[in-house]
Amino acid sequence: MSDLNSNDADKACLVEGDEALDLEAQIRQMRWRCRRGILEVEMILQPYFERHARALLIERKSLLLELLSCADTDLMAWFTGGQLPETPELAAFVKEILSDHRSNHG
Numbered sequence: 260m261s262d263l264n265s266n267d268a269d270k271a272c273l274v275e276g277d278e279a280l281d282l283e284a285q286i287r288q289m290r291w292r293c294r295r296g297i298l299e300v301e302m303i304l305q306p307y308f309e310r311h312a313r314a315l316l317i318e319r320k321s322l323l324l325e326l327l328s329c330a331d332t333d334l335m336a337w338f339t340g341g342q343l344p345e346t347p348e349l350a351a352f353v354k355e356i357l358s359d360h361r362s363n364h365g
Contacts, residue, residue, distance in 0.1 A: 289315075306360070
C-alpha cells in the first residue's frame with residue numbers, strides 16, 4: 260500500500276508528469292481538484308480558477324497546488340472566517356482570491 264494519500268498522489272502526478280500533460284489536460288485536472296467538500300469554499304475557489312486557470316498553471320502552479328493540498332476546513336476559515344494561512348505567500352494568494360471574489364460578486 261502506498262504512503263501517499265489521494266491528494267499527495269494527485270499532486271505528485273501533476274508535478275512529476277507535467278511534460279506529459281498539455282495545458283488543457285492540466286486545466287481539467289486542476290478544475291477537478293478545485294471541487295471541494297464545502298460548498299462555500301467551492302463557490303469562491305472554482306470561479307477564481309475558471310477566470311485565471313491558464314495564468315495560474317503557467318505562472319503559479321506550485322502555489323495553487325499548495326492551496327489545494329490544504330484541508331477544506333482551513334480553506335473555509337481563510338475564505339469566510341477572516342483568518343489567513345501562516346505562510347506569507349499563501350496568505351497573499353488567499354487575499355488575492357478573496358479580492359477577486361468581491362470584485363466579481365459585489
